[in-house]
Structures are given as structure tokens and as C-alpha cells.
Amino acid sequence: xxxxxxxxxxxxxxxxxxxxxxxxxxxxxxxxxxxxxxxxxxxxxxxxxxxxxxxxxxxxxxxxxxxxxxxxxxxxxxxxxxxxxxxxxxxxxxxxxxxxxxxxxxxxxxxxxxxxxxxxxxxx
Numbered sequence: 001x002x003x004x005x006x007x008x009x010x011x012x013x014x015x016x017x018x019x020x021x022x023x024x025x026x027x028x029x030x031x032x033x034x035x036x037x038x039x040x041x042x043x044x045x046x047x048x049x050x051x052x053x054x055x056x057x058x059x060x061x062x063x064x065x066x067x068x069x070x071x072x073x074x075x076x077x078x079x080x081x082x083x084x085x086x087x088x089x090x091x092x093x094x095x096x097x098x099x100x101x102x103x104x105x106x107x108x109x110x111x112x113x114x115x116x117x118x119x120x121x122x123x124x
Contacts, residue, residue, distance in 0.1 A: 025087070036076065043068050 044065055051061040091098070097105075 036072070039072065040069065 047056070047061040047065050050056045051058050056064070088098075
């Protein structure tokens with residue numbers, strides 16, 4: 001029997017009550033992914049209908065879909081960047097350390113541990 005894998009939320013909470021901010025963020029991201037997929041399908045279906053009706057040429061339809069998808073990617077990237085900045089701001093206001101903060105502390109601890117070990121080795 002395969003071991004049960006934990007979700008990101010389960011791992012982040014270590015069995016404790018899920019963080020409401022993490023849960024809300026997870027739901028927003030999942031909804032966004034679904035909306036993007038649905039939007040792309042809807043755009044392709046719409047353009048396909050225009051081509052079938054002869055209102056636009058197939059070549060123009062493909063170009064239109066490509067342009068819309070490119071614009072959507074840029075808009076999505078901008079929205080992701082803005083969301084990241086806002087989340088970072090919230091975490092900063094809550095005094096939640098970032099991964100970089102934790103890594104910097106780990107490096108300092110390693111350096112201090114090494115110095116302590118060296119001092120223990122030298123005769124007093």
C-alpha cells in the first residue's frame with residue numbers, strides 16, 4: 001500500500017489547525033487556475049465559431065487566439081507579481097520570517113557553531 005502523501009497545507013500546519021490565510025490563498029489560486037483554463041477554452045470556442053460562420057479567416061482566428069493568450073499571460077504575470085507583493089507585505093506586517101531570513105539565520109548559526117567548535121579545540 002502506497003504511503004499517504006500530505007498536501008502543502010497539511011505539511012505547513014503539521015497537523016494543527018490550518019492557517020486561514022494559507023487556506024484562503026490556496027482557494028484563490030485554485031480558482032484562478034480554473035478560471036484561466038475555462039477562459040482559454042471559451043476564447044478558442046468563440047473564435048472557432050467565428051471561423052465556422054465565415055466571419056473571420058482561420059489564419060486570422062489563430063492569430064487572434066494567440067494575441068489574446070499572450071495578453072492574458074502578461075496580465076496574469078502582472079497580477080501574480082502584485083499578489084506576491086501584497087502577500088509579502090502582509091507577512092512582513094505580521095512579522096513572519098521569509099525563507100531568505102531563515103536561511104540567513106541558518107548560515108549565521110552554522111558560522112557560530114564552527115567558531116565554538118574551534119574555540120573548544122584550542123587549549124585554555
